[in-house]
Amino acid sequence: MNAPYTSLQFAPRAMPAVMLEALKARFGERCSTALAVREQHGRDESPIDAPPPEAVVFAESNEDVAFVLKLAHAHAVPVIPYGVGSSLEGHLLAVQGGVSLDVSRMNKILRVNAEDLTVTVQAGVTRNQLNNEIRHSGLFFPIDPGADASLGGMAATRASGTNAVRYGTMRENVLGLTVVTAAGDVIQTGTRARKSSAGYDLTRLFVGSEGTLGVMTEVSLRIYPLPEAVSAAVCFFPTIDAAVQTTIQIIQMGVPIARCELLDPHAVRAVNKHDKLTLREAPMLLMEFHGSPAGVAEQAQTVQEIAREFGGEDFEWATTPEARTKLWTARHHAYLSALQTRPGCRCVTTDTCVPISRLAESINESVAEVEAEGLPYFIVGHVGDGNFHLGYLIDPNIPEERDTAERLSHQMVQRALRLEGTCTGEHGIGLHKMGFLVEEAGVGAVALMRQLKAALDPQNIMNPGKIFSA
Amino acid sequence: MNAPYTSLQFAPRAMPAVMLEALKARFGERCSTALAVREQHGRDESPIDAPPPEAVVFAESNEDVAFVLKLAHAHAVPVIPYGVGSSLEGHLLAVQGGVSLDVSRMNKILRVNAEDLTVTVQAGVTRNQLNNEIRHSGLFFPIDPGADASLGGMAATRASGTNAVRYGTMRENVLGLTVVTAAGDVIQTGTRARKSSAGYDLTRLFVGSEGTLGVMTEVSLRIYPLPEAVSAAVCFFPTIDAAVQTTIQIIQMGVPIARCELLDPHAVRAVNKHDKLTLREAPMLLMEFHGSPAGVAEQAQTVQEIAREFGGEDFEWATTPEARTKLWTARHHAYLSALQTRPGCRCVTTDTCVPISRLAESINESVAEVEAEGLPYFIVGHVGDGNFHLGYLIDPNIPEERDTAERLSHQMVQRALRLEGTCTGEHGIGLHKMGFLVEEAGVGAVALMRQLKAALDPQNIMNPGKIFSA
Numbered sequence: 051m052n053a054p055y056t057s058l059q060f061a062p063r064a065m066p067a068v069m070l071e072a073l074k075a076r077f078g079e080r081c082s083t084a085l086a087v088r089e090q091h092g093r094d095e096s097p098i099d100a101p102p103p104e105a106v107v108f109a110e111s112n113e114d115v116a117f118v119l120k121l122a123h124a125h126a127v128p129v130i131p132y133g134v135g136s137s138l139e140g141h142l143l144a145v146q147g148g149v150s151l152d153v154s155r156m157n158k159i160l161r162v163n164a165e166d167l168t169v170t171v172q173a174g175v176t177r178n179q180l181n182n183e184i185r186h187s188g189l190f191f192p193i194d195p196g197a198d199a200s201l202g203g204m205a206a207t208r209a210s211g212t213n214a215v216r217y218g219t220m221r222e223n224v225l226g227l228t229v230v231t232a233a234g235d236v237i238q239t240g241t242r243a244r245k246s247s248a249g250y251d252l253t254r255l256f257v258g259s260e261g262t263l264g265v266m267t268e269v270s271l272r273i274y275p276l277p278e279a280v281s282a283a284v285c286f287f288p289t290i291d292a293a294v295q296t297t298i299q300i301i302q303m304g305v306p307i308a309r310c311e312l313l314d315p316h317a318v319r320a321v322n323k324h325d326k327l328t329l330r331e332a333p334m335l336l337m338e339f340h341g342s343p344a345g346v347a348e349q350a351q352t353v354q355e356i357a358r359e360f361g362g363e364d365f366e367w368a369t370t371p372e373a374r375t376k377l378w379t380a381r382h383h384a385y386l387s388a389l390q391t392r393p394g395c396r397c398v399t400t401d402t403c404v405p406i407s408r409l410a411e412s413i414n415e416s417v418a419e420v421e422a423e424g425l426p427y428f429i430v431g432h433v434g435d436g437n438f439h440l441g442y443l444i445d446p447n448i449p450e451e452r453d454t455a456e457r458l459s460h461q462m463v464q465r466a467l468r469l470e471g472t473c474t475g476e477h478g479i480g481l482h483k484m485g486f487l488v489e490e491a492g493v494g495a496v497a498l499m500r501q502l503k504a505a506l507d508p509q510n511i512m513n514p515g516k517i518f519s520a
Numbered sequence: 521m522n523a524p525y526t527s528l529q530f531a532p533r534a535m536p537a538v539m540l541e542a543l544k545a546r547f548g549e550r551c552s553t554a555l556a557v558r559e560q561h562g563r564d565e566s567p568i569d570a571p572p573p574e575a576v577v578f579a580e581s582n583e584d585v586a587f588v589l590k591l592a593h594a595h596a597v598p599v600i601p602y603g604v605g606s607s608l609e610g611h612l613l614a615v616q617g618g619v620s621l622d623v624s625r626m627n628k629i630l631r632v633n634a635e636d637l638t639v640t641v642q643a644g645v646t647r648n649q650l651n652n653e654i655r656h657s658g659l660f661f662p663i664d665p666g667a668d669a670s671l672g673g674m675a676a677t678r679a680s681g682t683n684a685v686r687y688g689t690m691r692e693n694v695l696g697l698t699v700v701t702a703a704g705d706v707i708q709t710g711t712r713a714r715k716s717s718a719g720y721d722l723t724r725l726f727v728g729s730e731g732t733l734g735v736m737t738e739v740s741l742r743i744y745p746l747p748e749a750v751s752a753a754v755c756f757f758p759t760i761d762a763a764v765q766t767t768i769q770i771i772q773m774g775v776p777i778a779r780c781e782l783l784d785p786h787a788v789r790a791v792n793k794h795d796k797l798t799l800r801e802a803p804m805l806l807m808e809f810h811g812s813p814a815g816v817a818e819q820a821q822t823v824q825e826i827a828r829e830f831g832g833e834d835f836e837w838a839t840t841p842e843a844r845t846k847l848w849t850a851r852h853h854a855y856l857s858a859l860q861t862r863p864g865c866r867c868v869t870t871d872t873c874v875p876i877s878r879l880a881e882s883i884n885e886s887v888a889e890v891e892a893e894g895l896p897y898f899i900v901g902h903v904g905d906g907n908f909h910l911g912y913l914i915d916p917n918i919p920e921e922r923d924t925a926e927r928l929s930h931q932m933v934q935r936a937l938r939l940e941g942t943c944t945g946e947h948g949i950g951l952h953k954m955g956f957l958v959e960e961a962g963v964g965a966v967a968l969m970r971q972l973k974a975a976l977d978p979q980n981i982m983n984p985g986k987i988f989s990a
Contacts, residue, residue: 248957258717502972
C-alpha cells in the first residue's frame with residue numbers, strides 16, 4: 051500500500067552557497083529566494099504539504115535551463131521543472147530541496163505549420179494560449195485536461211482530458227521535443243514527420259516522465275482542423291450504471307464521439323450551484339460530436355438510440371457556441387465546485403482507467419464502497435476512455451477521514467488492476483502513487499524504469515523522489 | 521555518410537562450447553546448427569550478405585526465451601530475435617555471431633477481448649493469422665506493412681503500412697508487452713487500458729527498438745470494428761506531382777481517408793505484368809474509404825473534387841470485396857513485381873517520411889535525380905503519411921550501380937532531413953541506416969540512446985551492431 055500523505059519523509063539536500071551565488075550572478079532578479087515565491091512554487095493542486103524549494107529560477111531560454119542543469123549536476127542539487135503549478139500528485143514539491151525551475155516565461159509559440167497541422171511551442175505556453183493563437187487559422191489543439199496547463203507540464207504528465215476519446219492523449223500528439231538533459235546538453239527528439247522508425251522513441255520516453263529525466267523546453271504538437279460541425283448535448287439517466295452502459299456501447303460500436311463525460315448527481319449539483327445552471331441532478335452524460343454536418347447528425351442519432359435503450363432521456367442540445375462553452379466551462383469547474391460544497395475540505399482524487407467493458411464494475415463498486423462509508427464524494431469521468439475521477443471530500447482536521455479516503459482509493463486501484471487497468475489514466479504517479487506503480491507494473495518493470503533513470507540522471511537531480519521513492 | 525554495404529565489418533564473438541551444450545540439452549532438436557537452418561536465419565530482405573548465426577533456437581514459451589537470454593547474458597553471446605524474416609534493413613544478420621532466437625512457434629492468439637477492442641498474441645503470430653482469427657467477430661487489425669510479418673517483428677520495427685494514415689502505426693496500436701529483458705527477467709509493460717500515466721512508457725521504448733533492448737514475447741494490440749462500408753478506387757494523374765498535390769490537399773482538409781497509396785508508372789507497369797492487370801501506366805493513387813455508407817460517400821465525393829482540380833481522372837471503383845482484394849494484392853506485390861522487371865537485380869529501398877506539405881518537393885527532386893542517373897527504379901508510397909519508397913533496381917555485379925544508388929539514397933535522406941522529416945518512416949535503422957540516424961537525431965540524442973542501451977543491456981548481447989555501430 052502507498053504511504054499516506056502524513057507519513058511522507060522530506061530530506062532536503064543543501065544547496066552550496068557557491069551554486070546560489072552562480073545562479074544569482076547569471077539570473078539576478080530572475081533567481082528568487084523570497085519565501086512567498088518559494089512557497090508558491092513548493093506546492094501544486096495535491097493535498098500534500100512540504101517544505102518549499104531553496105530557490106526559484108525563472109528561465110527564459112534553452113541556455114538558461116542548460117546553465118541551471120550543468121550547475122545542479124556539478125553540485126548534485128535537485129531541479130524541479132515548474133510550468134503553471136496545476137499538477138495534482140505532488141509533482142512540484144521540493145521533497146529533497148533544490149531549485150524550482152520555472153519555465154512559464156518560455157511562452158513563445160515558435161512556429162505554426164498550418165499546412166502540416168503541426169505547431170512548435172516553448173514549454174511554458176498554455177493550451178488556451180495556443181488555441182487562442184491558432185483559432186483564426188481554423189485550427190485547434192484538442193488535449194484538454196481542464197486546467198489551463200502549460201504544454202510542457204501536459205507532456206510531462208502524459209495528460210489527456212475530455213477530447214482524448216477521439217484525439218488521443220499527449221502520448222499520441224507530441225511529435226518531438228527539445229530536451230535539456232540532466233547533464234545540461236540540449237537535444238532534439240523526433241521530427242515533424244507523422245511517423246518514424248529512427249531509433250528509440252525518446253519523445254515518448256520523456257512524455258510522462260514527470261520531470262525526472264530532463265527538462266522539456268520545446269514541444270512540437272499535432273494540431274487539427276476545427277471540425278466543420280460541432281454539436282454538444284446532455285442526456286440524463288436513471289442510474290450511473292445506465293450512463294456507463296450507454297458509454298460502453300458507444301465505444302464498442304466505434305462511434306467517433308469527440309467527448310463523452312460522466313457527471314454523477316453530486317457533481318451536477320455542485321456545478322449547478324457554482325455556475326448557476328439548472329441541470330437535472332441525475333447521472334448525466336455530457337457529449338460532443340465533431341465532423342461534417344451529416345456525420346455529426348449520424349453520430350448523434352446512433353448515440354440517442356443507444357441512450358434510449360438504457361433509459362436515457364432525449365438529448366438536450368447546446369446548439370450555439372455560447373451554450374456549448376457554458377456547459378464545458380461548468381464541466382471544467384466541477385472540481386472547484388465540488389470543493390465548495392464542503393467548506394474547508396480537501397480533495398483526495400482518484401484516476402483509475404480500465405478497459406471499457408470493465409468500466410461499469412469499476413465505477414459501481416467504487417460508488418458502493420464510498421456510499422457505505424458515508425464520506426462526501428463526487429464523480430466526473432472521461433468515461434469514453436474508461437477513465438474517471440472519484441473525489442473524496444475530506445476534512446483535513448479529521449485524520450479518520452483521510453485514512454478512509456486513502457483506504458478506499460487503494461481499494462479502487464486494486465480493483466482497477468484486477469480489471470487490467472491502470473492506477474492513473476492521466477494525472478501521473480508523482481509523490482502519491484509510487485506504491486500503486488509497483489503494484490501495477492511489478493517490481494521488475496519498476497526496476498527497469500529505475501535503470502533508465504540512473505542512466506540518464508546519475509546524480510538523481512531531476513525531480514528526485516517522484517515516480518520512485520528516492 | 522553511411523558505410524556502403526560492401527564495407528561492413530563482421531566480428532563474430534565465439535560461443536563457448538558449454539553454452540551450446542546447455543542449449544542442446546534443453547532444446548534438443550529445437551536447437552539447430554545445421555547450415556541450411558542457420559543460413560535461412562542469417563538473412564532478411566535486405567541486400568546485405570553476412571555470415572550466419574552459430575545456432576538457431578526455436579522458442580516455444582517465455583521460459584524458453586528467458587533460458588536463452590540468461591545463458592547468453594552469462595556468456596556475453598549475442599541473441600537475435602527472429603520472426604518471419606521479412607525485415608528490410610539487415611536487422612536479422614548475425615554481424616557479431618551468436619544465436620538466432622526464432623519465436624515463430626510462439627504463434628498463439630492468447631486472448632481476444634472483442635468487447636474492449638483488444639487482443640493479446642504471442643510475438644510469432646502474423647498479421648494475417650490474427651485477421652483470419654478475428655474477422656468472424658467483425659473485427660480487424662489494420663496495420664499492414666505488406667509482408668505477412670510477425671506482430672513481434674512489426675512491434676520491433678515500429679511498422680506501419682497502407683492503413684497508417686487512418687489508424688496509426690504500431691506505436692499507436694500496441695497497448696502493452698511481455699518482454700524478456702537482456703538479463704532474462706520476464707516483465708510486463710502497459711495494461712489493457714487505453715491510456716495511462718503510470719511511470720515511464722516502457723511499451724513505446726521497446727516498440728521500435730529492433731530487438732536491441734530485450735525480446736518481446738507477447739503483444740497486446742488495439743483492434744477495430746470492421747467498417748460498415750468500405751470502398752476502394754484508383755485514380756490516374758498526368759504527373760506524379762499532380763497525384764502528390766491531391767494527396768496533400770486530402771490530408772490538409774482532414775478527410776479521414778483509410779488508405780492513400782501512390783504508384784508511379786514503373787510500379788504500375790510492374791504489377792500489371794505480375795498480376796495480369798490492365799491499369800493505365802500513369803501515376804496512380806490507390807485509395808480506400810472506411811465508414812458508414814453516407815460517410816464513405818461523402819469522403820469519396822470530396823476526394824474526387826480535389827483530384828479533378830489536379831487533372832485526376834474520374835475514379836475507377838473496386839466495388840466488390842474481390843475487386844478490392846485484387847488491387848491490394850497487386851499493391852503488395854509491387855516490390856516483388858518490380859524486382860522481376862530486371863532479372864538478377866537487387867533493390868536498394870529508401871523510406872523517407874516528411875511533413876505532408878514537403879512531400880511534393882521530397883518526391884519530385886528524388887525522381888529528377890534518379891532520372892538523371894538513368895538507374896532503373898520504381899516508387900510506391902504511403903503518401904498520406906508523407907512516406908514513400910523509391911527502390912533503386914541495381915545489378916549487384918556492377919559496383920558503380922550500387923555506389924550510385926547509395927549516393928542517391930543519401931541525397932534523399934539529406935533532403936528529407938532538410939524538410940524536417942525522417943530517414944525511415946517504417947523500416948527501421950538496422951544495419952544500413954546507422955549513419956543516417958546520427959545525421960537525423962544528432963550526436964547528443966544518439967548518445968542518449970546508447971546510454972539507454974547500455975543500461976538495459978550492459979553485456980551488449982541483444983542484437984548488437986544494429987541501430988548503433990557496435
